[in-house]
Amino acid sequence: MQTTDTAALELPFDSDTMLAGLRRWVETESPTFDAAAVNRMMAVAARDFALLGATVETIPGRMGLGDCVRARFPHPSREPGILVLAHLDTVHPIGTLAGELHFRRDGARAYGPGIQDMKGGTYLAMEAMAQLQRAGIATSRPVTFLLTSDEEIGSPSTRDLIEAEAARAAVVLVPEPARPDGGVVTGRYAIARFNLRTTGKPSHAGARLGEGRSAIREMCKQVVAIEGMTGDDCTFSVGVFHGGQWVNCVTTHCDAEVLSMAKRQEDLDAGVARMLALHSTTNDVSLEVKRGVTRPVWEPDAKVMALHAKAEQLARRMGFSVPPQSSGGGSDGNFTGAMGIPTLDGLGVRGALAHTLEEHIMVESLAERGKLFAGLLQVV
Numbered sequence: 001m002q003t004t005d006t007a008a009l010e011l012p013f014d015s016d017t018m019l020a021g022l023r024r025w026v027e028t029e030s031p032t033f034d035a036a037a038v039n040r041m042m043a044v045a046a047r048d049f050a051l052l053g054a055t056v057e058t059i060p061g062r063m064g065l066g067d068c069v070r071a072r073f074p075h076p077s078r079e080p081g082i083l084v085l086a087h088l089d090t091v092h093p094i095g096t097l098a099g100e101l102h103f104r105r106d107g108a109r110a111y112g113p114g115i116q117d118m119k120g121g122t123y124l125a126m127e128a129m130a131q132l133q134r135a136g137i138a139t140s141r142p143v144t145f146l147l148t149s150d151e152e153i154g155s156p157s158t159r160d161l162i163e164a165e166a167a168r169a170a171v172v173l174v175p176e177p178a179r180p181d182g183g184v185v186t187g188r189y190a191i192a193r194f195n196l197r198t199t200g201k202p203s204h205a206g207a208r209l210g211e212g213r214s215a216i217r218e219m220c221k222q223v224v225a226i227e228g229m230t231g232d233d234c235t236f237s238v239g240v241f242h243g244g245q246w247v248n249c250v251t252t253h254c255d256a257e258v259l260s261m262a263k264r265q266e267d268l269d270a271g272v273a274r275m276l277a278l279h280s281t282t283n284d285v286s287l288e289v290k291r292g293v294t295r296p297v298w299e300p301d302a303k304v305m306a307l308h309a310k311a312e313q314l315a316r317r318m319g320f321s322v323p324p325q326s327s328g329g330g331s332d333g334n335f336t337g338a339m340g341i342p343t344l345d346g347l348g349v350r351g352a353l354a355h356t357l358e359e360h361i362m363v364e365s366l367a368e369r370g371k372l373f374a375g376l377l378q379v380v
Contacts, residue, residue: 008374009317011131013367019110022123022366025088026103026112029096030066032089032152038066041088045069045122045147052130054145063157066149070165073129073143081142082380083169085162085332086122087151090114091355100357109351109360120361121175121348121369122147128374139377141170151332154193154293159335166336171307171380174333175348178369179325185346186300186308187326188334190268193292194258194275196222200285202252212250216243218285219254222278226258234262234271257292261328265297295330298337307342307380314375318368347373 030041042058046069050056054071061067066089075081092101092113103112125145132139146165148158155162166172178184198219203212223238230236236258243254260275262268272291280287300308308324315322333345349369351361 006317007135007137008132008378009314009371011135011371011374013127013131013370015363015367018124018127018366018370019105019363021127022115022120023103025119025123026115027097029092029094029113030089031091031093032065032150034094035061035064035066037094038089038149042067042069042147042149045088046071048126049145052126052133059161061149061157065157068149068158068161069147071145073139075139075142077142079141080168080170081144082139082377083166083172083336084125084143084145085166085172085174085336086118086125086145087148087332088119088122089149089152090117091152101359105363108362108364110363111358111360113359116177116349116351116359116361117354118176118348120351120366121177124349124366124370125173125175125347125373128370128377131370132374132377137378140379143377144169148332154191154295154330155332155335156293162332162335163339166339166341169341172333172336172341172343173347173373173376173380174331174343174345175373176331176333176345177348177354178346178350178365179327180352181323182320182350183323183325183346184308184311184344185327185333186304186324186344187337188295188298188330188345189261189263189326189328190265190297191295191330191334192260192268192272193294194260195290195292196256196258197288198222198254198280198285199288200250200252203250205248205250209250213282213284214250215254215285216251218280218282218287219243219256221281222287223256226275226278229274233267234260236260236271263297263326268297295334296338298334298343300324300326301340303342304337304344307344310379311344311372311376314372314379318371320368322372344376347376
């Protein structure tokens with residue numbers, strides 16, 4: 001097996017060929033809350049990894065969510081290895097593919113549900129492993145891929161699995177999308193989620209409107225107040241809102257979900273306290289606030305920056321740079337980074353507008369970032 005630290009940079013990655021393979025993944029829709037759909041995507045990936053010679057396990061899902069896949073590659077060493085941590089769930093519901101966000105290539109860009117976040121990055125990481133194997137280039141350590149099913153909702157059913165697998169690793173690589181400048185992620189902000197419910201009093205909206213107390217009305221007041229709490233230290237946004245079933249009824253219940261984010265853990269903790277202290281503006285309608293999934297702050301340390309230095313050295317040999325940065329928007333790297341395990345995130349494709357109907361990648365970045373990923377597998 002070749003062992004020189006530049007061998008991976010000579011591998012014949014081809015973006016067009018990679019895009020053809022990625023298309024099958026993108027066209028297997030896998031929204032988080034559709035466990036059967038996620039499992040179909042996991043089965044596609046599991047087969048691809050088995051063909052590469054990995055020992056593949058399907059780990060049953062829980063909480064009504066999809067399964068996970070773990071793929072371990074053979075290696076002569078028994079030392080702690082490299083964990084490639086990725087998710088295959090998306091935010092796009094079934095049917096998105098048949099509408100505005102159908103898979104297509106338009107010049108330098110390719111579009112499709114989940115193509116940037118993060119099927120493109122997961123696929124290029126797999127291709128990196130495939131290229132190394134075909135060339136007979138050894139990875140520096142044993143390599144395990146863990147593909148999870150619920151990252152887009154904060155990983156409520158998989159955090160324990162992620163942390164258990166990370167505890168056995170020396171390094172964690174996360175192929176989430178690259179930063180807009182092509183950079184990688186060496187830290188992430190802290191994130192908390194909340195579930196809110198207002199409970200009012202029903203009545204017939206036409207015949208006895210005045211007898212009712214609207215849960216929707218109270219929740220609307222809360223939404224304005226919550227988003228008004230956003231400041232430089234901590235942000236608050238309401239992303240989900242459900243209330244009512246019949247227009248001729250004053251609504252009894254209204255539910256909302258809130259996301260809060262802060263650069264420092266202490267600021268998030270203060271934000272959590274503010275959320276849990278919320279109360280109804282009227283005695284006639286109650287408000288309940290429950291804390292949901294939390295992602296801890298991940299701050300870069302010397303080990304993370306040493307890991308980044310290796311990535312930067314490889315990138316410069318290829319003619320580009322991967323500047324480090326801390327980032328908003330959580331990932332499963334929050335968990336591993338907060339555990340103190342050297343983690344490098346944002347190693348996936350370059351692209352834009354994730355979670356929208358214009359989600360796309362820059363096709364050339366498949367080969368570019370794939371080669372970088374292969375180099376890291378060889379030297380970290």
